[in-house]
Amino acid sequence: MRIQDLPHPDPGVPDARSGPRFLWWLGRNQLSGQLTSLAWGLLHFVAVSAQPFCVGYAVQAVVDRSGARLALAGGLMALCGAATAVGDTFLHRAAVTNWITAAARVQQLLARKAARLGSALTRRVAAGEVVAVSTGDVEKIGWFVEAVSRFSAAALTVLLVCVGLVVYQPALGVVVAVGLPVVAFAALPLLPPATRRADVQREKAGRATELASDTVAGLRVLRGIGGEELFLDRYRRASQEVRQAAVRSARMWSLISAVQVLLPGLLLIAVVWYGVHLAREGRISVGELVTVYSSVMVLAYPLRHFEEIAMAYSFSRPSAKRAARVLSLERLTDAGGSRAADAPSGDxxxxxxxxxxxxxxxxxxxxxxxxxxxxxxxxxxxxxxxxxxxxxxxxxxxxxxxxxxxxxxxxxxxxxxxxLSGSLRDLLDVPASGRVSAAAALRAAQCADVLDALAQGSLDADDPMDARITERGRSLSGGQRQRLALARSLLxxxxxxxxxxxxxxxxxxxxxxxxxxxxxxxxxxxxxxxxxxxxxxxxxxxxxxxxxxxxxxxxxxxxxxxxxxxxxxxxxxxxxxxxxxxxxxxxxxxxxxxxxxxxxxxxxxxxxx
Structure with missing residues (x-):
């Protein structure tokens, strides 16, 4: 699906039984986009991984003093370079499209659920959690979908390169084929503690955010009773707890990054040492040694996506769990009804x-x-x-x-x-019977001074109905907001x-x-x-x-x-x-x-x- 085709005509019915099931459902609904990114990813990573073979072929051509083979190697390297550029460009485009379309699908599902549940949603789930799911959590879920796009291509490329090296030079290819899985999955035992520390950090950050919101919302009352310093001290302590949790989480992720750097280096040292030993015995040529060495060097690039998918999953899993929790909520009654839609009247x-x-x-x-x-x-x-x-x-x-x-x-x-923010005319643009005019509703709700206040705040508006209302009417007093809401209901x-x-x-x-x-x-x-x-x-x-x-x-x-x-x-x-x-x-x-x-x-x- 293209970004210009958003929103989705029908976001579908999600599998909200758990976070992983929701991510799996989301991936299946992005199948065409995933296949597109897989195709471009394979072009990109295979072209990158083919460069060492071209280099080794060129080195061997120099050793053998073959100008034709050297020219052919140069042409192949130019072709690989062009394929690398084209593949990377369109891989990025397809992966980001998957991210945006997945995030849009989740947001549409959340909006549809909020519309169906109405006020029941905030009675069963905290309003702050709903906001967190529809903003930060949606981005993390989209990040995982985008990371899958790159990881699938990278994993398939690593497999193809291992098979190719085993066929090309069995003695060194077996070493690489055995060592690469170890390098790729060595960080897996570190993921559970890293995920737990990240969850603790997010939990503490959520509490600090709630405390900050409550403090700001009640600042006028707190100042009246002299309690603002007490709440500010509480927020300072909460923010320090967030900082400490973030440092502990960062230590674990830095350890994972270090492992991802150290192990490929050790594998490279082992390949070079064994390759030099084989070359001295005459069992492999110089060009084959250069090819295998360069392949291991280049494979460090797709291997980085193994770390990225691990991080993306660890961050998106709790986000998907929260999203699934909201999406699993259902009304106690059938929103479709069992009667005709004719509106009744009476007591x-x-x-x-x-x-x-x-x-x-x-x-x-x-x-x-x-x-x-x-x-x-x-x-x-x-x-x-x-x-x-x-x-x-x-x-x-x-x-x-x-x-x-x-x-x-x-x-x-x-x-x-x-x-809602917008003009007063927009605020009063609601479904109505037509028997009550906007002027009559405003007059009954005693909004004359509210209109004056809005007109003074919007000097460029000739008509008070075109005056701007700020977000949630924050520029108005509580009584003025109440009267405008009453006028809207009366209308x-x-x-x-x-x-x-x-x-x-x-x-x-x-x-x-x-x-x-x-x-x-x-x-x-x-x-x-x-x-x-x-x-x-x-x-x-x-x-x-x-x-x-x-x-x-x-x-x-x-x-x-x-x-x-x-x-x-x-x-x-x-x-x-x-x-x-x-x-x-x-x-x-x-x-x-x-x-x-x-x-x-x-x-x-x-x-x-």
Missing amino acids: LDDPATGLLAPAGLLTAVVCGDPDAAGRLAERLGGHASEEGPSVRLGGVPLDELPLDSARAAVLVQDKDPVL TDPEVLVLDEPTSAVDSHTEARIAEGVRDLRSGRTSVVFTSSPLLLDRADRVVLVHDGEVAAVGTHRDLLHEEPRYRAVVTREPDGEGEAGPGERHVGLRELEVLDVLEDLEEIEETA
């Missing part, structure tokens, strides 16, 4: 918890455990990553629908939505919209206006909001309290604040209580209601103004 209910979201209403869900709330929000979208009965929409189990149909019917926005206008803590990073005044905006824009549509904010809860048509994985109470925010101690404990951040509300608890509830009334009065004053 959304979860048999596992008893949660019911009536059609056309805004339902707020209060859950004391944020992680449990996130898992429940994911369940409501169907095809969840955890086992359990399927959520039903209008009586139709979402798990029985095709995955894309379930996602079109129920859109779930988690608590940490991602903003899609799905049958059911599930929002997990959509306003956790905005101030109370903006939050109240967002609550009104969402309620108005989603009027007549089913919406479910996971939150503990009184401002959002007070605007909901009904509020559901989920406790210990089950619906514990249903009502309005004000009724539950008076009557349900567990609800009051979550919403007011007061200690939980199972008994009847005491005077202090009632006072907290009343104070909460007074705050809501004041905010409503302020909104009325603003609207009047």
Whole structure:
């Protein structure tokens, strides 16, 4: 396959049972490329290895004072030189093509798996590991595929040269044929410890990288509590451990390299000593001695690829193991579905918890455990990553629908939505019903100040919609990112919209206006909001309290604040209580209601103004 033909039309179904099986599967799928590189490699290495025979023939021609044979030797050497150049050029081209196409195949497989698993992927595999597999590990796997291209040609050339030397000069050829396998495979006993040391180094480097990422991500908080030096000391210690592990690994690999240099030298000394002995006895000619000597010298070049394939395999094996682990993950449900793709409508209910979201209403869900709330929000979208009965929409189990149909019917926005880099117009270019305009979605999410901030950061953009958003929206505050993500979700206008803590990073005044905006824009549509904010809860048509994985109470925010101690404990951040509300608890509830009334009065004053 040519590089310009990428991506692969179909990357195939990988054998992800183990790392070596995955590498074997990848090699079989690169068979045409491997054969191409083998052909060019044979041309290159055979031409290189034929040079000593030409040299020996030329030397013998000089000894015999044969000008014709000397001219023929010169012509053969020129031909070998041209073949060497052409073969090396196209071998490099074919080998690098194998590397790139193999890496592209793995990346396509990982991208397809990530798209199929969705949020379930990062719940089962750390996000950092996914990034490591799709970047550094992919390159190491590609390196092994490329090394196989060269090694196969080099190994076949060494075999052919050994056979040729035995036929050409049996006395010295046998010495070379016996010595070369020893030289080629002498480093094999050193590979297991070298691989273990390399694995330890990669493990320690991964830990140091995770620690650095966590430190950078939480630097603002660490500075606030004066803990940045503590974490920096931890990173210094981790980096020193990486350095020490790298030195230990390098020592082993340097020993392997030394063996690969020492043993060919000893073989060459043995061949020269024995060859001189045979020449003095008249059993071989000077030209034959020069030929065998030069062949051993030249064979050091293809023998280097034995060391390269060993290193490539030792580094790619753990990478392939990690890639196979990710690629072996499967959804608990069939993404193809067992029903027609027609999107249902009606009430959304979860048999596992008893949660019911009536059609056309805004339902707020209060859950004391944020992680449990996130898992429940994911369940409501169907095809969840955890086992359990399927959520039903209008009586139709979402798990029985095709995955894309379930996602079109129920859109779930988690608590940490991602903003892709690009223009605001690109961000809002999402599949939508067409009933909600971008302006209406931005207005409901209270994004006016966000548009101003983007316009100031993109002075060359005449239209705020053309303003650039940096990677993951890092130039924006947490609240601004949340509001843009909310606007994107509102724009899609799905049958059911599930929002997990959509306003956790905005101030109370903006939050109240967002609550009104969402309620108005989603009027007549089913919406479910996971939150503990009184401002959002007070605007909901009904509020559901989920406790210990089950619906514990249903009502309005004000009724539950008076009557349900567990609800009051979550919403007011007061200690939980199972008994009847005491005077202090009632006072907290009343104070909460007074705050809501004041905010409503302020909104009325603003609207009047």
